[in-house]
Amino acid sequence: MLKALIDLNEIVTLKGAHSKEGRHLVADDLSIIKDGAIVYDESKILWVGETTRLPEQYRNLAQSMKGHVLTPEVVDSHTHIVFGGDRAQEYADRLNGVSYEEIAKRGGGILYTMKQTNEASQEELFQTACERIERLHSYGIGTIEIKSGYGLNFEKEFEVTLLIDRLKKKYAPRIQIFNTYLAAHDVPKSFQSSADYMAKVVIPLLEKLAPLKVIDAVDIFHEKNYFTADDVELLFNKAQSLGIACKTHADELNDNDGAALAIKHGALSADHLLKISSSGIKALAGSQTVATLLPGTAFFLGKPLAPGRALLDGGAKVAIASDYNPGSCHCDNVLLVASMSAAQLKLNQAELWSGITLNASAALGFKNQGAIIPGMKPRFSLFKTESLSHITYNWGRNFAVSLP
Ligand SMILES: [Zn+2]
DSSP: OOEEEEEEEEEEOOHHHHHTTTOSOOGGGGOEEEEEEEEEOSSOEEEEEEGGGOOGGGGGGEEEOTTOEEEEOEEEOOBOOOOSSOOHHHHHHHHTTOOHHHHHHTTOSHHHHHHHHHHSOHHHHHHHHHHHHHHHHHTTEEEEEEEOOSSOSHHHHHHHHHHHHHHHHHHTTTSEEEEEEEEETOOOTTSSSHHHHIIIIIHHHHHHHGGGTOOSEEEEEESTTTOOHHHHHHHHHHHHHTTOEEEEEESSSSOSSHHHHHHHTTOSEEEEOTTOOHHHHHHHHTSSSEEEEOHHHHHHHTOOOOOHHHHHHHTOOEEEOOOBOSSSOOOOOHHHHHHHHHHHHTOOHHHHHHHTTHHHHHTTTOTTOSSOOTTSOOOEEEEOSSOHHHHHHTTTOOOEEOOO
């Protein structure tokens, strides 16, 4: 159905950012139209401009949206939403001075979430995931990447990937879900090595799932004491032979050339990058692979942030995501994460907003969204406030409202 919205205080088109592929952005690349109007149908944007210039044939459809700001849809391109239980007590214990080693000895950490996820029924996991998705959507987030990875055995990982597919079908097209296969999240103790787990679970399960056409990308936790470069090569080569895109958790705990390996395989994104080397930064800057920063995780763990400014100045495409998960970042609002980290990462407004719209869409391989330009998909976020600056300024306050 054709819709025409007029009198919008601002339409943040990101046209400038789009024409620069999301790199080397200056504030003007927000390309804001004041007192804007837009016309769109279910599949694409037809017209955008100043309200006074709205073409005659759309005038009878016009709905006034005075007091609102329209942006490209906010995207959270890195979440771990499907999990059982929570780790609130563990976080309190950590704040109270209990060490990681002690928490692990008590059975805490990711293995606790693995146990809780395996004990939860499919219906429980589905319902809690739905509640989380609705909450994200209430903040104005309309595209959400969801990773599997807390089952950590053949049967449960299979079940969780199909569960994410069920979520995808339930919410489309209102909320767009991207299904990432992260069976290679950690190596359960019952396996001799990461290679053993790859051979017995990760690769055979990927081969079983691929024909079902439910996986949008594979992902792997490429870190010392987790998965090796050989494991990454094995997974990415297999995924590529099956026509599935690749993403990676890279250079978070140590620099192991994770970004370079991601680029070699044309990965959609390399995520975390707290410890990325200067050669890694240079490589990302010269590639199409998106550098995804997850500052909420660094905040939650009390660690320094990734070298965001160096990545941006180098010319990398930088996205910001929440990393919403039960252990290392239990924050579900990527708008809050981006707004509160902007000053520390030294982001200008165009970099901040591209990071959670245009570049976050690129991190999921969605080329036709992330800017408000005729011909692109009509995926927007709407905020009841007077200007874009008010959203970032009031970080943590929710201005999002539903589209009429
Ligand atoms: Zn993650």
